[in-house]
Amino acid sequence: MQVSDSRQDTCFDLRIERLGPLPLINHFIDRIGLEELLARHLPSDARCAVPHARALGVLLRSLVVEREPIYRQQETVHGFACGMFGIDAEEMRHLCDDRLGRALDHLFDADRAALLTEVVLAVGRHFGVRFDELHNDSTSISFYGNYRDASGRKIRGRSAPVITYGHSKAHRPDLKQLLFILTVNADGHIPVAFRCADGNTSDSRTHIDTWNALRAVAGRADFLYVADSKLCSRENMDTIDRAGGRLITVMPRNRREDQEFRLWIQTHTPDWTCVWDRPNPRYSDGPRDVWWVYRAPLPSAESWSVVWVWSTLLTLRQEARRRRNIAAACEQLQRLRDRLAGTKTRLRGAADIDFQVKAILDKYSVGRTLKVSRTVREDHLFRQTRRGRPGPDTAYRKITKRRFDIEWTTDEEAIAYDHKSDGMYPLMTNDRTLSSAEVLQAHKGQPMIEKRFEQIKSVHEIAPVFLKNEGRIEALFTVYFLALLLQSLIERELRLAMDREGIEDLPLYPEQRPCAHPTTEQVLRLFSLVERHRLLREGRTIQIFEAALTDFQRQVLSLLGISEQAFRSKN
Known part of the structure; x- marks a missing residue:
């Protein structure tokens, strides 16, 4: 002016x-x-x-x-x-x-890697950030475009990441992606390590390299490493334990220890210990948020402690989710049944019908609670044997058409079985000095890493990425x-x-x-x-x-x- x-x-x-x-x-x-x-x-x-x-x-x-x-x-x-x-x-x-x-x-x-290590160490010196407890997780960054050249090629002697299809955590299987692996500490949830991996990389194969990088940041091996159930593999846990590391992870549902406990709890009552009893975090008049822990008397197959956690709010959410899934699956099955009864249905073969039924049950995860059977229904039609106007002596022939049909019932016993362990999940740790409450306290910091993912996607707007060179993309990340x-x-x-x-x-x-x-x-x-x-x-x-x-x-x-x-x- x-x-x-x-x-x-x-x-x-x-x-x-x-x-x-x-x-x-x-x-x-x-x-x-x-x-x-x-x-x-x-x-x-x-x-x-x-x-x-x-x-x-x-x-x-x-x-x-x-x-x-x-x-x-x-x-x-x-x-x-x-x-x-x-x-x-x-x-x-x-x-x-x-x-x-x-x-x-x-x-x-x-x-x-050396640059980020020096940066994080400088943060620790100047801000007093501690590295005694670290939480790891990953998210997928989606890309719009073909990225045909991003196939793991060498760029000036370095391997570039592969932008390809994989398990999309953003629920966009139609888009290619890269894996954004992040580790934060428990002291303010400060990011302390980052790594970019190929879009089709499984989370279970990332933990060893991540843990080795974190050991350089922490300057020791006995820091507490917290991750989700992808950490719970023999190779990952043995590598960390033999190197003197400590870990906490969620035991997956396919482990024998999980199945044995859910069977045992049908006729027994664990000696639960209340850790937290606090008001509902969302609704002032809602049910209280209560957490219990129970240390299993038998260790895991690795001879480590197993701590079972029970949450009242998680119990209500799982019960409501089961009802919603059963109702939605029944609605989809009814639509399938109406298609089969229609005159223009293309689902003629038994294999096609079984595939559609399985897709519905898998989509809503109700294979245990809904029992679906395929039946054959006969439709009878009578026609004159000869042309002309029908009379008292007209002869008719019977035409029988067979149509497939489906029937389903709710398995009340399976629902009651699952209800006994609603809101419960097992945590496993190799640190025998931690109490059950301390194990839960450490694991409750894991969701905070999701807040960092939300910030980098919504606040910093990491996607869409307006770059085509995968080397520059990794540097930009x-x-x-x-x-x-x-x-x-x-x-x-x-x-x-x-x-x-x-x-x-x-x-x-x-x-x-x-x-x-x-x-x-x-x-x-x-x-x-x-x-x-x-x-x-x-x-x-x-x-x-x-x-x-x-x-x-x-x-x-x-x-x-x-x-x-x-x-x-x-x-």
């Missing part, structure tokens, strides 16, 4: 410089020393207009703040004050999507991991400060409603409109009008340990 002074015939220029939450993000990046670590692992020569580390720093800040695709990064950077994205004005002019693509190429070529790490650290620091200061909630929700568990997304939104103004005359700065922060913004900065000077101009 230009302002003219008629007395001196001088033209003033008032520029608006957007800051947003970038000074806050830069504080955490500097505290980790992230750019120095990137520069050491991704060196650049003098001919590079924008060093690789700084280009990736731009992309990292954009993923946290703006979430724009790579081809719009130049527009995003020019909308903020100079230096907010870690590059100066000269480097801003050379920034483009091709420059960022080459930086991703160098990140793919670098030793990313590494940058997404760093963005998730930054977000988690901000969230952890703010919540720890609230506990330390005795603050129960902050007015971060719309309409200043109280928020007891603030997230980074809410903090970034609080600072999204922060800007300063610069008054220029003939290209020279006359005066800078600094950003006017509210009292609440200053309070949040104080809780995060950030000085208000971070939002002040340095020149």
